[in-house]
Amino acid sequence: MPTAIMVDGGFFLRRYRVLKGHTQDSRQVAKDLFTWSLKHLEGKNNELRELYRIFYYDCPPLNKKIFHPLTRELTDLGRSEEALFRKGFHSELRKLRKVALRQGRLADYGNWVLDPAKLKQILAGTLAPADLKPEDVSYEVRQKGVDMRIGLDIAAFAQSRAVDRIILVSGDQDMIPAMKEARKACWT
DSSP states (O other): OOEEEEEEHHHHHHHHHHHHOOOOOHHHHHHHHHHHHHHTTBOGGGOBOOEEEEEEEEOOOOOOEEEOTTTOOEEEGGGSHHHHHHHHHHHHHHHSTTEEEEEOEEEEEEEEEEOHHHHHHHHHTSSOGGGOOGGGEEEEEEEESHHHHHHHHHHHHHHHOOOSEEEEEOOOGGGHHHHHHHHHHHOO
């Protein structure tokens, strides 16, 4: 029976950047994701388990033009360095054999968020609001539907028994109950 590998994209990219640095080479990041995922298939005595598919869960970047609250300049989020990287990375993933891209959406609340360290400085009186820099604020967006898609795929695999092993690459503890239920349903 094959193995399904499920990768939380936000978690993967944060960890990747810690380990490899901040790169904009989407082809190399996609290649590393694939290679690192396949390493999870190595068993005892160098036997390789069969891969069902690598599922990558992420959201497409937000395509919106907004005004920065400090600079008052128009910012095109769809043309930002991160948005261009994500578009290229998702495109590279679609080209890879046995890789499925599952996309949620980004919820746009229209809020700007002040860096917590800068907020503490302002409240302590060590920083004046006029001294804030553009990078001290960020536009708030949140992923929607990604965790749900992971949970639904786990449940579907548990129900169908299409795989005998699920490898979940995530830092989200919300997935623990779904994984425990899948283990009880299929592998007990």
